[in-house]
Amino acid sequence: DINDLKLEKAKALGANYTINSQKEDLEKKIFHLTNGQSVNVVIEAVGLSETFKKAIDLVCFAGRVVYICFQFIYNPSQNYAFFCQFLYYFKLNGNDFII
Numbered sequence: 001d002i003n004d005l006k007l008e009k010a011k012a013l014g015a016n017y018t019i020n021s022q023k024e025d026l027e028k029k030i031f032h033l034t035n036g037q038s039v040n041v042v043i044e045a046v047g048l049s050e051t052f053k054k055a056i057d058l059v060c061f062a063g064r065v066v067y068i069c070f071q072f073i074y075n076p077s078q079n080y081a082f083f084c085q086f087l088y089y090f091k092l093n094g095n096d097f098i099i
Contacts, residue, residue, distance in 0.1 A: 030058055041066060 001007055007018035019029050030039060038060040044052055045068040055065045 026054070027058060039063065044068065 001010075001018070002020055002022045004020060007020060010018050017033055019026055031037075038058060040060055041064045042055040042059045043066045044055040047068075052065075052067065055067070059065050
């Protein structure tokens with residue numbers, strides 16, 4: 001996230017690590033924390049094509065991308081030659097994520 005208050009709340013709720021992607025290199029930090037293995041699950045809740053692409057870049061082979069909202073049409077099979085499970089959630093709004 002880019003909101004420090006949300007990151008603090010995530011820590012308070014039990015997150016081991018949080019990363020402000022405006023202050024740190026997200027990919028570098030994740031690969032450092034996972035010893036180069038990447039992550040099993042990426043939750044993409046922004047809905048922009050660049051954040052969706054970044055989610056795919058950060059998930060490990062055979063990992064999962066949980067895609068909560070979207071504002072565009074994107075076909076990941078056009079650009080990625082590995083297996084990844086995509087989970088899509090619809091009909092959510094800002095009130096579903098009150099912190």
